[in-house]
Structures are given as C-alpha cells and as structure tokens.
Amino acid sequence: MSQLMIKVEGISKYYRLGTQGSGRLREDWSNWWKSVGRKSARADASSRGEAHIWALKDVSFEVGEGEVIGFIGKNGAGKSTLLKIISRITQPTQGRIRGRGRIASLLEVGTGFHQELTGRENIYLNGHMLGMTRREIDSQFDAIVDFSGVETFLDTPVKRYSSGMYVRLAFAVAAHLTPEILIVDEVLSVGDAEFQQKCLRKMKEVSGQEGRTVLFVSHNMQALRNLCHRAYILEHGVLVEGGPADRMIARYLRDSQVHFLRQFYPEPALAPGNDHIRIKRVELIPAYSGAEELIDIRTALQLELEFWYEPPGVSDLIVGIHLFALTGDCVFDVSSSRTTLDKGLVKCGCRIPANFLNDGSYYISIVFVSNTTHRLFYFESCLAFEVADYREHTSWYGKWIGYVRPDFKVTLEALNPDGYV
Amino acid sequence: MAEIEEWEWEIDPRYHWFKWELGAIPQYKDLLFRLVRRDLLANYQQTILGPFWILLQPVLTMLLYWVIFGTIVKVSTNGIPPLVFYLSGIICWNFFSDCLSGTMYTFIHNSAVFGKVWFPRLLVPLSVVLAQGVRMLVQLALFFLLYGIFYVRGDVPASGIGWLLLPVVVLWIGLFGLGVGLLLSVLTARYRDLDYSLQFILRLWMFASPVFYPAQLLSGKYGFFLWLNPMTPLIEAFRVFCFRREVDHVGYFWAAGGAVLVVLAMGIAFFKRHEVSVNDIV
Structure with missing residues (x-):
C-alpha cells in the first residue's frame, strides 16, 4: 500500500423517482426557468414532496495501490450505485473522486457482445470496450480462448452459443483484463458451480498480481472473505463501517441475521401447518457456558418441538431435522424412527x-413425513442461529474451515527418534 | 499512505459545456475501428445479397426517380443527364440522412452498454459516420463509373480540378449529419415522442433539398429561404464540382460551410454536457 489510487470524498447521489414520460418537456422547461432564477430544481423537487431517494449519502474512503476492497450491504444499499459512479457511468450529485490509473469496470459480463458476430469478433469488441488495446488482446488471445473452452465455435456467431458458452466466453475476456484498477460487481453469480470456482480462482490470481487494485461487490461472503483485504458496510446509502474483511463480514452477518430461537403458537387455528400438522412450539435452548448469552462452538443446543398431530388414515410418522449453513449447504439431516401416533399433541426433541x-x-428446517415417503408438512427455515468462534491455546487466527468442528483427537508421536529409518 | 496530489482523473458533479475530451479518442482508436467493423459486418448478416445492398439501394431509387421525375412529371435536370443527376443527389442525401438517423438514437440504442461500461461516448456516433463513409465511398465509385460511361458518350464534361474538392463536400455532409444527430440524440433520449415526428421531418427535409431537382429551381421570393438549408448548397456544391457548373449564390456556400461547423460544435457540446446524465433517464 505504497500510494493512494482512489480518493472518494463526500459522494452523494440523488435519484428522483417516478415522473417519467409525458410531463417531461413542461417540467424541464419550468426547471430551467427556475434555474435561471437561481433556485435549484433539486431543492424544489424535495420541497414539493416529490418522491426521491438519496442512493448514496456523503460516502468517503480511500484505496491504496494493490488493495482489494469489498463492499457489503443489502440490495439497494447503494453498492452498485457507488461502483457506477467510480466507473463514470452515472454522475454523483455531490462530492468528488480523484484517482490514478486506468479503470476497467465489470458490472456485467459480455457487455457489448453482438449476437450476429462470431466469438472471435466479440472477444475483440468486448475487450476494447473494457479498455484493452489491440496488442493486449492479441497477446492474450490464446489464453482467453483456452480459458473459455469454446475454441471449436470461435467462428460461429454467438447467437448460436448455449447460454453457458456465452457466459464462459464473456468471462474469459473479463478475466484477462489488465488495468490498474478493476471494478467488479457480482459477476461471479453466473454460470455453473464448476465455472464459478474457476472464476473465483482466477479472481484470486488476478487480485494477487502486482499492484492490482480491485473494488468488489458480491453477496458471496466466502468469495469476499477469500479475496478482500478490507471491506466496507453500506446501509441505506451510508458507509457505516470499514475494516478488515473478516470482521466486517461477521458484523454484517450478525446485524442482518437475527437470532431466531423460538416460535410459539397457543392456538392451533393460528399456527403454521395444515390439516395434519399444526406447530405449537419450536425452540432452540442453548446451554450457555459462560456468563454471556453467546452461542459459541462450546454451546450445546437443545431443540424442542411440540405440534398437534392428526394422522392421515393409517400411517406412521417420521420427523426430520435439516440443518443448513447460510450458504444453503445442508450440514446434516437427522430423523426420528418411524413411529405410529394417535391424534393429539406430540413432543419431539433433539440435542x-x-x-x-x-x-x-x-438455520433449521423441519420435515414431517408419513409412511416413509409422503411429505405432510415442511416447516422451512423455522429457526436460525449463529455460532461464534472460540479458541484456546492457539496462536492461529485464520478462518477455521468446514461446517463442523468436532472435538476428535488427532495424535502425533515420534516413532524413531534417531533417524529416518 | 503517502498523500500525493498528482491525480490523473477526477469525477465531480459539475456539468461541463466545453470539456470535450477529444484527446481521449485516439487512445480508443482500436475500439472505434472495431465499432465501424461491427456496423459493416453485422448489418448484412443473413441477407441474401449482403453488401450489394449498398449499391442496389441507390440504384433502385435512381431508377424510380428516373421513371417518376424524368419521364412522368418531367422535372428539369438543368441539362445534366438524368441518371447521374439523380444518383448524385441520392448518394449525398442518403449519406446525410444515414449519418443523422444512425446517430440520433445513440443513447436509446446503446443504453445497455452505456449503463455498464465507460468509454468516450462520442466513439459511437463517430463510428456510425465512419461506417456510413465507407458505404459512401462504395457508392461514389459506382457514381464515377456511371459518370465515365456518360463521359465516353460525350454527355458530360471531363473531370476538372473541382473534383479535388469533392472529398471536402462529402466530409462536410457527414459532419453536418453528425452534428444534427448529436443534438437530437440527447433529445430523443429525453422525449420519446420525437421518434415519430423525426421520421416525418426527415422526409420533409428531403423534399426541401435539391435531391431530384436542381437548386436553380429554388428562386423567386422564398427561394432564398430554402438556400438557408445547408443541404441545398452542399448537394449543389457536389454537382458544381462534378459537372463543372458555374456558381451563383457563392455567399450561401460559405454560410453553409460555417453553419455545419457551428452545428457540429453545438452538437458536441450538448452531447458531452448530457452524455452521463442522460443515462439515468434512458
């Protein structure tokens, strides 16, 4: 981080909502007329109570050479607007940005691809639009084609491509950009899982290269954690906090992920469910270990479930518990044995x-199945919780990988103290 | 982090009427030529006759005019063989009107690209004019072929020194189309109704320009009014240099030449002033 690449000072962006179309000529005229009278159209619009939003409010930050910065926030928090302003696609209402170096912005893949033209033509067209010179593309051409894996279709118009091929070719061009500053918005959310992995690896490689500065927006927290040195959290257009990526991501998840440990319905009529299953209570009871009410990896969790049950004819029942990580991957699926029960209130427990x-x-979802195969009810995402880290006797602070961290013993012993024999 | 004050670029909310940034265009010459190439390649995909349409379209129009204005209505061609007379008018007018209609929807037709990536926006209209220029050159070749045939038959005079000025006339016609197109491109993005009226106005404009009649018909009390249309002196200049005619109304030629530069400057200023803000609307 030797020198500053981008300095963003007090950027705000104001959008007027609605009022598109017919009245525009008259409106423009009256705005112009007022602007002659030194009254700004903006002040006027807000005083008239017209619908407007500040997509960004007084955002300032600095980016040093070689830094990889992530922006985190909910949809509509202003992340994309910010990247668009830095890419010069839209103009700020207030503030200024100064910087050095060539910028390439990847707000989507395949910008400017022309359906009628061949893959070869489109590599050049798209590459030039992203700021590559002819010589740069010539020297990278084989690498691009190789990465995309579409060499046999290079002289076919891209409208004949499958959507997968199209995306691969488009990303291949983008992946070989060599600007000083790269701006990336959520482009990794395209393509199949395998290709996404390939893209992530390439992104990591690219952002690790000498002095490449990257601004990155994604909802993929793992990608952000992997790639970014620093991150900023945006909320309703305001930059609330910035710091090391891991810490910012944890904070964002904690803020956005409310602990949801209990649901209770005294009346069957108002309870979620159907004719056969009505939920009375579902609860996760942590056995807190310390004084703080914090669920960490040392905390055991007791799941309790009570429901009204009315069997559909002659049948037995299995209750299954699915535990998912936030990414959507299922961590485990455990279920009760097949049990025949009469109509009435039933209690289920799991530790x-x-x-x-x-x-x-x-998060946890609960499934009710009769006769092994017939799904009676799926109580989706009914509980959510977060497990905090806890480490003793270790000096390593990186992310501990994996969804489970069981306390298995791993042994290590010397077999032959004297040599390698 | 050492604070340096040598910034290479700056983004601020001010509007700039005279910050044209034309100096950035040479850096993007690869993209410019690629856009021209795209325009020429993509337009004739999946057509049977392909690029022959560049020649076929003016030839068919020429024959149509010859039938209607040459034999039925009998409009004077001022002693010039009708076929070359019509063709000269048609290729000049088409060049202008293709440049204009190709550039006046710049923001609407490119909103998908302009919303995602930045490059000097002027490249797009510029590439349209260059691609039309290539078509114009092909059509000019056809024109001179026809001219040659009439010359051998002794119907038209030999080429004079005036021919050297033809490229200037063609350049001026293209710049005029570009200038008007740039002005309109901002307006078409803001006021969609213009779509319909512009088609109509463009047709009226053609009738007000000496495409299938000689400019000398524009005399009398209101004739001077039509001479104020820069296309009148421009098409007339083409014919004057081509057919070695005598020039009257010299003042109008200079006025047209100046008007083109003024319109072009206004067009660039207006375009640059709005090129970013228009994106929030389209």
Whole structure:
C-alpha cells in the first residue's frame, strides 16, 4: 500500500423517482426557468414532496495501490450505485473522486457482445470496450480462448452459443483484463458451480498480481472473505463501517441475521401447518457456558418441538431435522424412527452437542413425513442461529474451515527418534 | 499512505459545456475501428445479397426517380443527364440522412452498454459516420463509373480540378449529419415522442433539398429561404464540382460551410454536457 489510487470524498447521489414520460418537456422547461432564477430544481423537487431517494449519502474512503476492497450491504444499499459512479457511468450529485490509473469496470459480463458476430469478433469488441488495446488482446488471445473452452465455435456467431458458452466466453475476456484498477460487481453469480470456482480462482490470481487494485461487490461472503483485504458496510446509502474483511463480514452477518430461537403458537387455528400438522412450539435452548448469552462452538443446543398431530388414515410418522449453513449447504439431516401416533399433541426433541458445529450462521428446517415417503408438512427455515468462534491455546487466527468442528483427537508421536529409518 | 496530489482523473458533479475530451479518442482508436467493423459486418448478416445492398439501394431509387421525375412529371435536370443527376443527389442525401438517423438514437440504442461500461461516448456516433463513409465511398465509385460511361458518350464534361474538392463536400455532409444527430440524440433520449415526428421531418427535409431537382429551381421570393438549408448548397456544391457548373449564390456556400461547423460544435457540446446524465433517464 505504497500510494493512494482512489480518493472518494463526500459522494452523494440523488435519484428522483417516478415522473417519467409525458410531463417531461413542461417540467424541464419550468426547471430551467427556475434555474435561471437561481433556485435549484433539486431543492424544489424535495420541497414539493416529490418522491426521491438519496442512493448514496456523503460516502468517503480511500484505496491504496494493490488493495482489494469489498463492499457489503443489502440490495439497494447503494453498492452498485457507488461502483457506477467510480466507473463514470452515472454522475454523483455531490462530492468528488480523484484517482490514478486506468479503470476497467465489470458490472456485467459480455457487455457489448453482438449476437450476429462470431466469438472471435466479440472477444475483440468486448475487450476494447473494457479498455484493452489491440496488442493486449492479441497477446492474450490464446489464453482467453483456452480459458473459455469454446475454441471449436470461435467462428460461429454467438447467437448460436448455449447460454453457458456465452457466459464462459464473456468471462474469459473479463478475466484477462489488465488495468490498474478493476471494478467488479457480482459477476461471479453466473454460470455453473464448476465455472464459478474457476472464476473465483482466477479472481484470486488476478487480485494477487502486482499492484492490482480491485473494488468488489458480491453477496458471496466466502468469495469476499477469500479475496478482500478490507471491506466496507453500506446501509441505506451510508458507509457505516470499514475494516478488515473478516470482521466486517461477521458484523454484517450478525446485524442482518437475527437470532431466531423460538416460535410459539397457543392456538392451533393460528399456527403454521395444515390439516395434519399444526406447530405449537419450536425452540432452540442453548446451554450457555459462560456468563454471556453467546452461542459459541462450546454451546450445546437443545431443540424442542411440540405440534398437534392428526394422522392421515393409517400411517406412521417420521420427523426430520435439516440443518443448513447460510450458504444453503445442508450440514446434516437427522430423523426420528418411524413411529405410529394417535391424534393429539406430540413432543419431539433433539440435542446438538457442544463442540460439533463450526463457527458460522445456520438455520433449521423441519420435515414431517408419513409412511416413509409422503411429505405432510415442511416447516422451512423455522429457526436460525449463529455460532461464534472460540479458541484456546492457539496462536492461529485464520478462518477455521468446514461446517463442523468436532472435538476428535488427532495424535502425533515420534516413532524413531534417531533417524529416518 | 503517502498523500500525493498528482491525480490523473477526477469525477465531480459539475456539468461541463466545453470539456470535450477529444484527446481521449485516439487512445480508443482500436475500439472505434472495431465499432465501424461491427456496423459493416453485422448489418448484412443473413441477407441474401449482403453488401450489394449498398449499391442496389441507390440504384433502385435512381431508377424510380428516373421513371417518376424524368419521364412522368418531367422535372428539369438543368441539362445534366438524368441518371447521374439523380444518383448524385441520392448518394449525398442518403449519406446525410444515414449519418443523422444512425446517430440520433445513440443513447436509446446503446443504453445497455452505456449503463455498464465507460468509454468516450462520442466513439459511437463517430463510428456510425465512419461506417456510413465507407458505404459512401462504395457508392461514389459506382457514381464515377456511371459518370465515365456518360463521359465516353460525350454527355458530360471531363473531370476538372473541382473534383479535388469533392472529398471536402462529402466530409462536410457527414459532419453536418453528425452534428444534427448529436443534438437530437440527447433529445430523443429525453422525449420519446420525437421518434415519430423525426421520421416525418426527415422526409420533409428531403423534399426541401435539391435531391431530384436542381437548386436553380429554388428562386423567386422564398427561394432564398430554402438556400438557408445547408443541404441545398452542399448537394449543389457536389454537382458544381462534378459537372463543372458555374456558381451563383457563392455567399450561401460559405454560410453553409460555417453553419455545419457551428452545428457540429453545438452538437458536441450538448452531447458531452448530457452524455452521463442522460443515462439515468434512458
């Protein structure tokens, strides 16, 4: 981080909502007329109470050479607007940005691809639009084609491509950009899982290269954690906090992920469910280990469930518990044995032991199945919780990988103290 | 982090009427030529006759005029063989009107690209004019072929020194189309109704320009009014240099030449002033 590449000072962006179309000529005229009278159209619009939003409010930050910065926030928090302003696609209402170096912005892949033209033509067209010179593309051409894996269709118009091929070719061009500053908005959310992995690896490689500065927006927290040195959290257009990526991501997840440990319905009529299953209570009871009410990896969790049950004819029942990580991956699927029950209130329990789940955010869904195969009811995402990290006797602070962190013993002993024989 | 004050670029909310940034265009010459190439390649995909349409379209129009204005209505061609007379008018007018209609929807037709990536926006209208220029050159070749045939038959005079000025006339016609197109491109993005009226106005404009009649018909009390249309002196200049005619109304030629530069400057200023803000609307 030797020198500053971008300095953003007090950027705000104001959008007027609605009022598109017919009245525009008259409106423009009256705005112009007022602007002659030194009254700004903006002040006027807000005083008239017209619908408007500040997509960004007084955002300032600095980016040093070689830094990889992530922006985190909900949809509509202003992340994309910010990247668009830095890419010069839209103009700020207030503030200024100064910087050095060539910028390439990847707000989508395949910008400017022409359906009628061949893959070869489009590599050049798209590459030039992203700021590459002819010589740069010539020297990278084989690498681009190789990465995309579409060499046999290079002289076919891209409208004949499958959507997968199209995306691969488009990303291949983008992945070989060599600007000083790269701006990336959520482009990794395209393509199949395998290709996404390939893209992530390439992104990591690109951002690790000498002095490449990257601004990155994604909802993929793992990608952000992997790639970014620093991150900023945006909320309703305001930059609320910035700092090390890991800490910012944890904070964002904690703020956005409310612990949801209990649901209780005294009346069957108002309870979620159907004719056969009505939920009375579902609850996750943590056995807190310390004085703080914090669920960490040492905390055992008792799941309790009560429901009204009316069997559909002659049948038995299985209750299954699905635990998911925030990414959507299922961590485990455990179920009760097949049990024949009469109509009435039923209680179900399950214990998730301490020192089993790794730190992270999880949610639980509960499935009710009769006669092994017939799904009676799926109580989706009914509980959510977060497990905090806890480490003793270790000097390593990186992310502990995996969804589970069981307390298995791993042994290590010397077999032959004298040599390698 | 050492604070340096040597910034290479700056983004601020001010509007700039005279910050044209034309100096940035040479850096993007690869993209410019690629856009021209795209325009020429993509337009004739999946057509049977392909690029022959560049020649076929003016030839068919020429024959149509010859039938209607040459034999039925009998409009004077001022002693010039009708076929070359019509063709000269048609290729000049088409060049202008293709430049104009190709550039006046710049923001609407490119909103998907302009919303995602930055490059000097002027490249797009410029590439349209250059691609039309290539078509114009092909059509000019056809024109001179026809001219040659009439010359051998002794119907038209030999080429004079005036021919050297033809490229200037063609350049001026293209710049005029570009200038008007740039002015309109901002307006079409803001006021969609213009779509319909512009088609109509463009047709009226053609009738007000000496495409299938000689400019000398524009005399009398209101004739001077039509001479104020820069296309009148421009098309007339083409014919004057081509057919070695005598020039009257010299003042109008200079006025037209100046008007083109003024319109072009206004067009660039207006375009640059709005090129970013228009994006929030389209």
